[in-house]
Amino acid sequence: MLESPHRHPARFITFEGGEGVGKSTQVRRLLVNLDRHSISAVRTREPGGTPKAEAIRSFILQGRSEAWGAGAEAVLFAAARLDHVNQLIAPNLAKGTWVISDRFCDSTRAYQGLTGGVDDTLIDALEVLALDGHTPDLTIVLDMDPEIAFQRVAQRAVEDGLALTGDRFEKEELDWHKRLRQNFIDIARNNRDRCYVISANQSEDAIEQAIWELVTDRFPELSDGPAA
Numbered sequence: 325m326l327e328s329p330h331r332h333p334a335r336f337i338t339f340e341g342g343e344g345v346g347k348s349t350q351v352r353r354l355l356v357n358l359d360r361h362s363i364s365a366v367r368t369r370e371p372g373g374t375p376k377a378e379a380i381r382s383f384i385l386q387g388r389s390e391a392w393g394a395g396a397e398a399v400l401f402a403a404a405r406l407d408h409v410n411q412l413i414a415p416n417l418a419k420g421t422w423v424i425s426d427r428f429c430d431s432t433r434a435y436q437g438l439t440g441g442v443d444d445t446l447i448d449a450l451e452v453l454a455l456d457g458h459t460p461d462l463t464i465v466l467d468m469d470p471e472i473a474f475q476r477v478a479q480r481a482v483e484d485g486l487a488l489t490g491d492r493f494e495k496e497e498l499d500w501h502k503r504l505r506q507n508f509i510d511i512a513r514n515n516r517d518r519c520y521v522i523s524a525n526q527s528e529d530a531i532e533q534a535i536w537e538l539v540t541d542r543f544p545e546l547s548d549g550p551a552a
């Protein structure tokens with residue numbers, strides 16, 4: 325494997341959590357901070373990230389797979405992930421570029437597994453298949469009350485003059501989102517070496533700072549300061 329200019333392997337970081345907790349916002353901010361430290365990084369998302377995976381994303385989020393059930397959907401998310409790993413994640417890491425993904429495998433475990441009732445055995449097997457050894461080096465779980473997250477999303481839609489339509493999963497009831505929140509906490513507890521929970525109920529700047537402290541603590545090569 326090639327190494328980054330800092331002579332450390334490129335890192336793979338994922339963001340997880342419920343709807344509207346600020347994942348995309350913080351992924352963008354992390355990219356800016358990495359750039360300031362001369363780390364080359366790509367931003368990606370799931371489901372999606374490659375043309376084939378984006379095709380699966382549209383199919384699922386438009387609700388066309390809903391009748392197939394959570395098990396088949398878990399397989400579809402994994403099929404998208406397999407392409408994403410093979411075509412984007414692995415090649416970038418191999419050439420020394422960090423990869424920052426807005427959602428990854430923990431979303432399948434939280435949504436289709438713990439919430440959708442798909443058996444752990446299938447979720448585990450799909451994870452082995454799709455990741456092909458590319459377990460994230462760090463997973464940041466953004467955590468907050470879903471009611472507040474929805475208010476943020478609604479507020480922004482009003483400000484932008486947009487209708488609040490919502491995809492398949494955004495249309496679920498509040499209780500469903502509360503269970504989902506707990507699922508992400510449980511996943512983090514079961515993967516303490518990889519997952520860190522950060523409160524998303526803070527200003528964007530405060531969350532960014534908490535994430536940067538975590539990332540620099542985890543990857544000491546970043547503490548060298550910005551490259552000249």
Ligand SMILES: Nc1ncnc2c1ncn2[C@@H]1O[C@H](COP(=O)(O)OP(=O)(O)O)[C@@H](O)[C@H]1O
Nearest residue numbers: 343344345346347348349476477480526527528
């Ligand atoms: N810390 C924050 N405080 C207030 N609003 C926020 C914060 N972070 C993000 N937002 C706003 O909340 C909405 C959802 O954020 P977004 O990053 O798209 O979340 P996600 O990717 O988790 O769905 C956006 O309108 C965004 O501007």
Ligand SMILES: Cc1cn([C@H]2C[C@H](O)[C@@H](COP(=O)(O)OP(=O)(O)O)O2)c(=O)[nH]c1=O
Nearest residue numbers: 342343344370371401427428431432435493
């Ligand atoms: C990656 C992944 C996403 N999802 C769901 C979570 C979201 O509801 C949706 C992705 O839509 P997206 O618009 O990216 O949601 P958000 O902005 O909240 O991150 O797909 C799964 O159910 N399983 C998965 O494996």
